[in-house]
Amino acid sequence: MPLDIIINSIAITGLILALLLYRISKKSTIATKNPDFKSTSKSGNFRGIGEAADEPSLILRNPKDVPDPSEDFIKFVLLEDIVDDKERQFFDSATNLKKPHPLLMSLTRNINDPKELLNIIKNDPELVVKVIKIANSSLFSMRKSITTINHAIVYLGVLQAKNIAMQFALERSSEFVNNEQKRAYQKIWKASFLASSIGLLIAKDMKLDNSAELSTRCLLDYLGDLSLLSIKPTIAKYYLNHSTHFNRVKGIQKELGTNSAIMGKTFAKNAQLPDQIIDSIGASMLPMVDKLSESKLSKEQQTVVVFSYYVSRITDLIIFERRIDNINLEEISFAETICDSFFHSQAQIEHYGLSKMNITLRKSRFRQEVGSLIEKLGFES
Numbered sequence: 001m002p003l004d005i006i007i008n009s010i011a012i013t014g015l016i017l018a019l020l021l022y023r024i025s026k027k028s029t030i031a032t033k034n035p036d037f038k039s040t041s042k043s044g045n046f047r048g049i050g051e052a053a054d055e056p057s058l059i060l061r062n063p064k065d066v067p068d069p070s071e072d073f074i075k076f077v078l079l080e081d082i083v084d085d086k087e088r089q090f091f092d093s094a095t096n097l098k099k100p101h102p103l104l105m106s107l108t109r110n111i112n113d114p115k116e117l118l119n120i121i122k123n124d125p126e127l128v129v130k131v132i133k134i135a136n137s138s139l140f141s142m143r144k145s146i147t148t149i150n151h152a153i154v155y156l157g158v159l160q161a162k163n164i165a166m167q168f169a170l171e172r173s174s175e176f177v178n179n180e181q182k183r184a185y186q187k188i189w190k191a192s193f194l195a196s197s198i199g200l201l202i203a204k205d206m207k208l209d210n211s212a213e214l215s216t217r218c219l220l221d222y223l224g225d226l227s228l229l230s231i232k233p234t235i236a237k238y239y240l241n242h243s244t245h246f247n248r249v250k251g252i253q254k255e256l257g258t259n260s261a262i263m264g265k266t267f268a269k270n271a272q273l274p275d276q277i278i279d280s281i282g283a284s285m286l287p288m289v290d291k292l293s294e295s296k297l298s299k300e301q302q303t304v305v306v307f308s309y310y311v312s313r314i315t316d317l318i319i320f321e322r323r324i325d326n327i328n329l330e331e332i333s334f335a336e337t338i339c340d341s342f343f344h345s346q347a348q349i350e351h352y353g354l355s356k357m358n359i360t361l362r363k364s365r366f367r368q369e370v371g372s373l374i375e376k377l378g379f380e381s
Contacts, residue, residue, distance in 0.1 A: 066335045073246055073340040078289045079253055079262065080282075087257040091266065094231045100271035101169035103127070108220075108273050110213060111162055114153045121149055121165050130168040131161055139376045159212045163196050163219050170226055177233050184229055184236035187319055190377050192222040195315040197373055198327070199308065205360040217304060220277065221284055221312040224264025231263075232256060245316045246340040249285065261285040280305055290344040303352040310349070310357070313341050318374060326371040331358040 068074075082088040106120045121127050128149045135152040136145055146152050153161040167189060176182045199218035203211030228235055235255070238248040253259045265282035280301060286292040287309040292302050310332050317323040317337065329336050333346040349355055360366050 067338065069334070069340050069343045070246075072250060073343065076246075076250060076289070078249075078285060078291070079257070079259055082258050082262060084257045091231065091258060091263070100267070101172045104166065104169045104271050105273055107162055107166045107169060108216065108277060110210070111158055112212075114150075114158055117153055117158050117162055117165075118150055121153075121161075126172070127165050127168055131156075131164050134164050135161075139373075141376075159200065159215060163193070163216060166216070166219065167192060170223065175230060178236075180236040180240065181229060181233040184239040185226070187239050188222050188225050188229065191312075191315050191319040192219045194319060194370075194373060194377060195219060195221060195308075195312045198315060198370060199311045201366055201369060202311065202357055202360045203307075205363070205366060206356045214304065214307060217277070217280065218308045218311045218315075220264070220268075220281060221308050222260075223267055223281060224260030224262070224284070227263040227267040228252065228256070228258070228260055239320060242320065242322050244321055244339060244341065245313055246288070248320070249288070249341075259285065276301065280308075284309060287344065287348055288341050290348070292348070299352075303354065306348050306352045307354060307357075310342075310345060310354075313339070313345075316341075326374060327361060327367055329361050331361065 082091060101124075103120060103124055111117050111120075121131060132146055132149060132152050134140075135156055140156070146155060156164070171185070171189070176185060196215045196219035200211055200215035203214045208214065225239070229239070235252050238251055243251065249259055261282055261284045264284065265278055268278040268281050279297060283292060283295050283297055283302075283305050286295060287306055292305060295302065297305065314327060314329065314332070317339070318325070318327075321339075323337075323339075331346070332342065332349050334340075334342045334344075335346070336342075337345075349357060
């Protein structure tokens with residue numbers, strides 16, 4: 001074989017090897033802090049999530065142009081349980097006094113059959129009325145009025161009807177004493193609805209299995225906020241004054257000695273929701289402080305927490321912070337949002353194989369669908 005051909009072959013082989021090594025080096029290098037956690041879930045409810053990480057992160061800004069996180073964020077310690085005995089007794093008694101809606105546990109099940117959902121909802125006339133009312137609202141732009149719950153479920157779809165019924169079941173578990181508290185609840189309602197809708201759109205676009213369950217999980221990310229607001233009306237201010245997510249968590253934790261993850265887990269236990277949901281809600285804020293890998297959740301469950309956490313944080317930017325009017329993010333990262341709650345996002349998204357979320361965020365059709373939802377939901381100042 002001529003020498004020049006041999007040299008060219010070696011050069012090409014070297015180039016391929018160099019590209020391969022470069023591709024490997026670009027993969028996440030985050031070490032798992034808890035090497036003992038199980039890598040599979042017993043339930044297998046979220047197959048397909050986190051299986052591929054083939055979308056590289058964009059270089060959006062020169063690192064020199066990205067500010068450091070706030071000093072408060074660097075020093076912040078997230079509570080994972082209530083440490084003050086007095087506070088614990090108060091919140092335990094408050095949550096025990098508020099009996100969850102009897103249908104809440106049934107509504108969290110994996111329901112695909114319209115008849116099964118109909119049989120659950122029809123047992124509560126008030127829920128029937130609420131679902132029909134929402135189906136006829138401007139949110140869904142009906143040309144012809146819906147008058148039966150069966151028609152509402154068929155028109156909305158099982159998932160949408162179930163999530164709406166679940167939201168009203170959660171509302172029934174709460175009591176509101178003043179207008180500020182009611183206004184804050186309306187914002188939480190809109191946030192949970194929008195988060196579940198965005199979660200569904202992203203999960204379907206990523207072709208993830210059980211996208212319906214992921215959508216419901218995004219809705220339940222606000223369960224703790226609702227529980228806290230119901231018990232302590234004074235925290236309504238954190239939902240009405242355009243606070244960032246981190247400032248809301250920090251302020252409420254300082255004021256009450258607890259946070260929405262702790263209270264959401266307590267509420268879920270009291271409602272006898274499935275253990276997987278209880279544990280997931282309890283870990284819902286661990287991505288903020290990058291402690292999720294230390295939890296006892298399986299890798300698959302951790303991935304679900306990361307998915308719902310960042311869907312909810314994007315929703316916060318729209319509903320509570322009013323930072324953006326639509327999802328115009330190029331990627332989920334601190335560099336893109338300059339928001340403390342996203343500080344660890346880029347590394348976590350890559351580590352859990354969720355980089356395809358960024359592809360969906362950039363699609364014009366996705367942005368149009370979310371924009372339409374936001375316009376129909378409307379905002380208060």
